[in-house]
Amino acid sequence: MARKLSIMDSGWLMMETRETPMHVGGLALFAIPEDAPSDYMESVYRFMVEVDGVCRPFSQKIQSRLPGRLDAAWVEDRNFDIDYHVRHSALPRPGRVRELLALVSRLHAQRLDPGRPLWESYLIEGLEGNRFALYTKMHHSMVDGMAGMHLMQSRMASSADENLPAPWSGEWDKRKKPRKKSVAVAAKAGVLDGAGSVRRGAGQLVDLLRLPKDSNVKTIYRAPKTVLNRRVTGARRFAAQSWSLPRIKAAAKKHNGTVNDIFLAMCGGAMRRYLETLDALPAEPLVAQVPVSLRSADQAEGGGNAITTVQVSLATHIASPLGRLVAIQESMQAVKTRLGEMQKSDIDAYTVMTNMPLSLGQVTGLSGRVSPMFNLVISNVPGPKDTLYFNGAELLASYPVSLVLHGYALNITVVSYKDSLEFGVIGCRDTLPHIQRFLDYFEASLAELE
The missing domain is CATH 3.30.559.10 (Chloramphenicol acetyltransferase-like domain)
Incomplete structure (x- = not known):
């Protein structure tokens, strides 16, 4: 069927x-x-x-x-x-x-x-x-x-x-457990609440767009145009490396933050270094699009997409590593607070509205030629804490390999596995030179927070 x-x-x-x-x-x-x-x-x-x-x-x-x-x-x-x-x-x-x-x-x-x-x-x-x-x-x-x-x-x-x-x-x-079907009453309620969800989702977007552009709280179309935001070719370059999770946790504890705060700070520091080497660092902070999963790990077998996306400042305009981290934490905390106050249906409506321009830009060919909605995509995917095996062979590392789009030539994704954070960087090799240097820049950005 x-x-x-x-x-x-x-x-x-x-x-x-x-x-x-x-x-x-x-x-x-x-x-x-x-x-x-x-x-x-x-x-x-x-x-x-x-x-x-x-x-x-x-x-x-x-x-x-x-x-x-x-x-x-x-x-x-x-x-x-x-x-x-x-x-x-x-x-x-x-x-x-x-x-x-x-x-x-x-x-x-x-x-x-x-x-x-x-x-x-x-x-x-x-x-x-x-x-x-x-x-x-x-x-x-x-x-x-x-x-x-x-x-x-x-x-x-x-x-x-x-x-x-x-x-x-x-x-x-044969091993799948049967799922409970939603009752008709819930389905009817979902339909009736659809208009309200769209209205509330739109209200969230309008509220964000009304905030001052120099605020650490970000949404779409609050990003400067950079070398990252050009048209891409089909050529790719992938770089990957592992970092010690206890080491990152120690840095997070030192600064009263989370692993995700330090990860974003590593990305912000690396982006600042990379753009400085190209003499292309903008005066405004870079804005990252960050996917957030809306399902639990055991729901993955169903396939399809169940994510929303939020925008976070990388504070690349701030030279001080500590000042940059504080700005990133403020930006991320605002996102968490806003999502925590929204219903699932409202988040779905908000997701469609904030991602529709992205799809239209790709289909019409405007992306990479007009102002970007954000600068790059950054993801943090929680992974298994215990050792895994494949046909008797021990899994040593697992690196994510994501995608790039016209106007968004770089993607940074990490997956945690046991005591490591596995970084995967994918970019258009014709648009962005020396992508492998990000690995050195991540290390330098972590070291300055230790």
């Missing part, structure tokens, strides 16, 4: 072009078991492709007949080809992380086939240190980045001896 996409999910299909593929991904690094046989990597690949059917959402493709995919719906792919979606690759010697990131940069730049289920997974061997990697990408209309990470990680084992099916195996459909 066809399942029609929501307005938000359809938007990702409408915005996609050759220059702006609308998929998100993850790069996971694993340790090959010490007692692994010589054909271990081949056995991992067989584990990935020899599955008993394919579960949703991995088994579904887009069906659409109208222009602009206005009628897009998910349907089962009756001719599903697992060998197309799961691929086996190897790095050239010496198999450094540098070669791995270069490969992921190229793979992430390639669009998914719109005639097939919108995901691919690459098993990559030959990584130095007796390791291998798994790079998986899924279309944003299929699942948002936060849910995608949770979905993949929730289907990994908690011990090397635990046997779980591959993440896309049809076995997972």
Whole structure:
């Protein structure tokens, strides 16, 4: 039975072009078991492709007949080809992380086939240190980045001896617990309250737009135009690195803040350094668009998008690291307070209104040519605290690989795993030079807060 996409999910299909593929991904690094046989990597690949059917959402493709995919719906792919979606690759010697990131940069730049289920997974061997990697990408209309990470990680084992099916195996459909259906009364109430939600959501946006432009409280169209806000090409560059979570927590405790405060301060400091090297630092602070998940981790299997977005000042106009942190904390606290006072339906309406201009800008080609709504996207995704395993191999690190848009050429996303914060930076390599330098700038920005 066809399942029609929501307005938000359809938007990702409408915005996609050759220059702006609308998929998100993850790069996971694993340790090959010490007692692994010589054909271990081949056995991992067989584990990935020899599955008993394919579960949703991995088994579904887009069906659409109208222009602009206005009628897009998910349907089962009756001719599903697992060998197309799961691929086996190897790095050239010496198999450094540098070669791995270069490969992921190229793979992430390639669009998914719109005639097939919108995901691919690459098993990559030959990584130095007796390791291998798994790079998986899924279309944003299929699942948002936060849910995608949770979905993949929730289907990994908690011990090397635990046997779980591959993440896309049809076995997972058999393990699903039935969901409680909403009662008709609740549905009717939701319809009746729709107009009120739109009115209240619009009121929130108007209130924010009335605030002084130099306030630390931000909303859309309060960002300066920078080198980040140009048109992009289809070329990508990906950089990734891990930071100690206890170290970041210590800095947060020292400044009476949170891990997210320090993460945003690292981003703000890194952006200031990067733009200074290009002699392109604006007098006004950069504004980050920050996605906020509206669902719990166990709801990730449902697919689709369940996020809102807020705007936060990175205080890049402030030279003092401590002053910058205080301004970021004030900006983030205002966001938390406002969201806490809103009902879920009001947040949904507010999300549509604040993101509609983004979609229209991408579809009409205006993005990157007019004033930006914000400067870049920054996400913080909470991850597992315990060690995970994939077919007996220990997960060492898990790096998020997000997307960029016309007018928004950079994305910074982190995922926590055990005692680490895993940074993934993706950008348009033709629009922004030397993206890998952000890793040094993150370190310098953390060090000055310690």
